[in-house]
Amino acid sequence: MxxxxxxxxxxxxxxxxxxxxxxxxxxxxxxxxxxxxxxxxxxxxxxxxxxxxxxxxxxxxxxxxxxxxxxxxxxxxxxxxxxxxxxxxxxxxxHHCLVGHRHMQLEEEGDGSGVRTPTASDPRPSKPRAQPVGSLKHIQRLYSHPQAFGQCNHFISTYLKGVEIFEVSSTSKAAEIVSHDTTGTWAAISSELAASVHGLSVLGRSIEDRDDxxxxxxxxxxxxxxxxxWALVRKALAEAGSKSMVSFTVPHSSPGALADVLSCFREFNLNLTSINSRPSLLAPFQYIFFIEFEGHRHDDPDGRVGGALNRISQVAESWRWLGSWKRFR
Amino acid sequence: MxxxxxxxxxxxxxxxxxxxxxxxxxxxxxxxxxxxxxxxxxxxxxxxxxxxxxxxxxxxxxxxxxxxxxxxxxxxxxxxxxxxxxxxxxxxxxHHCLVGHRHMQLEEEGDGSGVRTPTASDPRPSKPRAQPVGSLKHIQRLYSHPQAFGQCNHFISTYLKGVEIFEVSSTSKAAEIVSHDTTGTWAAISSELAASVHGLSVLGRSIEDRDDxxxxxxxxxxxxxxxxxWALVRKALAEAGSKSMVSFTVPHSSPGALADVLSCFREFNLNLTSINSRPSLLAPFQYIFFIEFEGHRHDDPDGRVGGALNRISQVAESWRWLGSWKRFR
CATH class of the missing domain: 3.40.190.10 (Periplasmic binding protein-like II)
Structure with a gap:
């Protein structure tokens, strides 16, 4: 340092x-x-x-x-x-925006149907939270990151029916691609900051399905x-506890071992806040697990984190402490 | 029935x-x-x-x-x-195949570099398991499902460097799209069955990174x-135990409840075989969890599954039994 x-x-x-x-x-x-x-x-x-x-x-x-x-x-x-x-x-x-080029001639024609097509799985579709800024009828292509498409389903299925979808590596990359469009028919889902960096117009604001x-x-x-x-703001903020993350694998021959590892946290009264798993790639359908829990390895006055990690080392096949950090309000 | x-x-x-x-x-x-x-x-x-x-x-x-x-x-x-x-x-x-149209004039030119470009994260890249059938130099576009791209990284980064990637809804849809290509420069990652259904040539076989x-x-x-x-084959096969799946949410105000639910399985000595979580969409960073475990709700002679489900109903905020089934060897 x-x-x-x-x-x-x-x-x-x-x-x-x-x-x-x-x-x-x-x-x-x-x-x-x-x-x-x-x-x-x-x-x-x-x-x-x-x-x-x-x-x-x-x-x-x-x-x-x-x-x-x-x-x-x-x-x-x-x-x-x-x-x-x-x-x-x-x-x-x-907060996602629809960004692209305005279509001046169509500006007066309103903002599309405003109605999502009912489907068997969604017979009474909810209305999107946002309306477009002007017409979107000129839009033929939509670029964004897959996660952003997943977050803007209502808006897309209401105002951009039938538009061709292009998945790219980031929302800001999408805005960059659209900035090179010479046809005026491409749009991107990105942040307002990305629109301004790439000189694009905002065609819709806060188009995400959920306001949270x-x-x-x-x-x-x-x-x-x-x-x-490194924490810029920590001095101004009250601590709100700590969190830690570990990854681990369990012996394939002993499927009860997953429960054994999870019970280590319970034994030391450490609250679990998230669980994830990914393929271990050692053998099909064996996993590497990720657990986040409340507590800090280096700020552990009652030894609960140390105790749990010690127990995990006994029951997991392999494990790794991935870090501990302070949370701030 | x-x-x-x-x-x-x-x-x-x-x-x-x-x-x-x-x-x-x-x-x-x-x-x-x-x-x-x-x-x-x-x-x-x-x-x-x-x-x-x-x-x-x-x-x-x-x-x-x-x-x-x-x-x-x-x-x-x-x-x-x-x-x-x-x-x-x-x-x-x-087993994924690369499928498309053969380029007759390039057929003699060999099969690309056969070498992946080293990167900082992968300084000594492993060789792909499969070699192309003939030249791939004419390929400019590659269509497939995102999961298939993820499974064929080695082959793509060795033999299809710089090719434009198009993500579509399924591997067989990708083959169908490529069957309409009039330029001869598009290819898809799909099954051999899909290649044959859509009249495409196999340009590479078993191109997936892993043989398992x-x-x-x-x-x-x-x-x-x-x-x-419904089980066509069950008569011919020995049962290999049963599996069940439940989903549940835990009270947000009591983060220890996740460990409480997980300990229900341990209490009744039921092995967990998988854990997944997805956003609950009730509030940010609350989850719905999915657990698979060994045991069958309707073939439960010692009452362990029934006991665990009963305990879960007491500690989870909401829960649902999603099914039980027999496994076959």
């Missing part, structure tokens, strides 16, 4: 991504050099290699669930990231034992 | 999909009318409405993990599928209390 000059933080870019917003919530650009990178893998690589002091990656969205790419990197099946720990988390309210759409981001680093001095 | 004539089974199509293969493993076409449908939702709709007696849907792949669309339908947040239960499972070995790539499919129905007489 004694390196001269600014330290660096890498995050899933491009500029104006939601991960960029998350990074701005936690790190000050006065003190940190911001490095947008292309993939979540790149963030992990740069943190592990020591090119940067911290990284920010998406972990889960309140509508769509876990980001499996991040879980797979935390699983670290090939041992590429031995030093990486989770050192913090932050939440971003996700949030994404949780993890801050990763390689200095788990050092007090987290 | 007294309906005259053939009963029907719907499955995620189109014809020649991997789900079609799964359906053929369990149901006899002599006795059942096979109905391919467009989405997993359609399978659930037709089973719930009684249009068909059974449905077959993908549940998890040994490389890519869970199929979240199926989990979300089993979550049944809007109460559309009150009568649906899981009545069985079957596994399909997944399997998908598990669930058989759903609405007759959980009736003996499962």
């Amino acid at each position: 004694a390196a001269p000059g600014k330290r660096s933080v890498s995050f899933l870019g491009p500029v104006a991504s939601y991960t960029h917003q998350a990074t701005r919530q936690v790190f000050s650009e006065d003190e940190w050099d911001f490095r947008p990178v292309v993939t979540i893998d790149d963030v992990f690589d740069q943190v592990q290699d020591g090119q940067v002091s911290a990284g920010v990656v998406p972990f889960e969205n309140s509508t769509n669930g876990s980001v499996v790419f991040t879980l797979d990197l935390l699983a670290d099946r090939e041992g590429l990231y031995p030093d990486i720990t989770v050192d913090g988390e932050t939440y971003v309210d996700v 759409n949030k994404t949780r981001f993890l801050i990763i680093g390689t200095n788990p034992s050092i007090p987290d001095d | 007294a309906a005259p004539g053939k009963r029907s089974v719907s499955f995620l199509g189109p014809v020649a999909s991997y789900t079609h293969q799964a359906t053929r493993q369990v149901f006899s076409e002599d006795e059942w009318d096979f109905r391919p449908v467009v989405t997993i939702d359609d399978v659930f709709d037709q089973v719930q409405d009684g249009q068909v007696s059974a449905g077959v849907v993908p549940f998890e792949n040994s490389t890519n993990g869970s199929v979240v669309f199926t989990l979300d339908l089993l979550a049944d947040r809007e109460g559309l599928y009150p009568d649906i239960t899981v009545d069985g499972e079957t596994y399909v070995d997944v 790539n399997k998908t598990r499919f669930l058989i759903i129905g609405t007759n959980p209390s009736i003996p499962d007489d």
Whole structure:
């Protein structure tokens, strides 16, 4: 931590991504050099290699669930990231916009049917929360990240019926692609920041299905034992407890072992806050599990976290402490 | 079950999909009318409405993990599928092919570099298991389902560098799209069956990264209390125990409740075989959990399953038994 000059933080870019917003919530650009990178893998690589002091990656969205790419990197099946720990988390309210080029001649024609087509599975479809800004009849292509499509179903099925869908790597990449459109018929779902960066018009605001759409981001680093001095805002905020994450596998020959590991947390009265699993890739339908629980490995006055980790080491086939961090209100 | 004539089974199509293969493993076409449908939702709709007696849907792949669309339908947040239960499972070995049109003039030029580009995260990339059949230099577009792309990384990054990727709804849909290509430059990742159905050439066989790539499919129905007489092969096979699935939510104000529910299985010595979670969509970062465990609700001589379900009803906020089924070797 004694390196001269600014330290660096890498995050899933491009500029104006939601991960960029998350990074701005936690790190000050006065003190940190911001490095947008292309993939979540790149963030992990740069943190592990020591090119940067911290990284920010998406972990889960309140509508769509876990980001499996991040879980797979935390699983670290090939041992590429031995030093990486989770050192913090932050939440971003996700408000998607429809962005593109306005169609001037159609501007007067209203905003589409405003009605979703009833289907067998959804005979009385709910209305979308937002209305378009002007006509969308000129839109023939829609670009975005798969997660964003999943979060804007009502708007798309009401106002963009029959439009061709193109899945790309990020919402800000989608806005960039649409900025190169010469036909005026392409649109993207992205943040308002991305629209402004790429010179696009906002054709609809807050088009997400739910008004409580949030994404949780993890801050990763390689200095788990050092007090987290990166937290821009921590001085101003009250602590709201701690969280830790572990991954583990269980012996295939003893399927009861999963319950054994889970009972370690109960034995030490540690609340579980999330469970995820991914294929172990050692054999079909064996898993690596991820547990988050309340408690901090390095701030553990009654020894409950240490006790639980010790028990896990006895019953799991393999396990890894992935980090502990303070939560802030 | 007294309906005259053939009963029907719907499955995620189109014809020649991997789900079609799964359906053929369990149901006899002599006795059942096979109905391919467009989405997993359609399978659930037709089973719930009684249009068909059974449905077959993908549940998890040994490389890519869970199929979240199926989990979300089993979550049944809007109460559309009150009568649906899981009545069985079957596994399909997944062997992907690269299919398209051969390029005759390039046929002599060999099969690409055969070398993957090293990256920071993968400095010594492993070689793909399969080689192309002839040259792939003419391929400019590649269509497939996102899960299939995820299972063929090595082959794609070795032999199809820089090819444009198009994600579509199924591997057999991808083959169908490529069959309409007039440029000869499009290819799909699909099954060999789909290639033959759509009159395409096989440009590579078994191009998946792992030779133990399997998908598990669930058989759903609405007759959980009736003996499962649909099993084509059960007479010839030895039973290998039973499995059950439940979903549940826990009170938000009592985060220890998750451990309480999990300990119900341990208390009755029931082995957990899988855990999944999806957003509850009731509030951000609350979840609906899915547990599979060994045991059968209607074949429960020592009352352990009944005991555990009774305990779950006391500690979960809400819960649902989703089905029990026999496993066969």
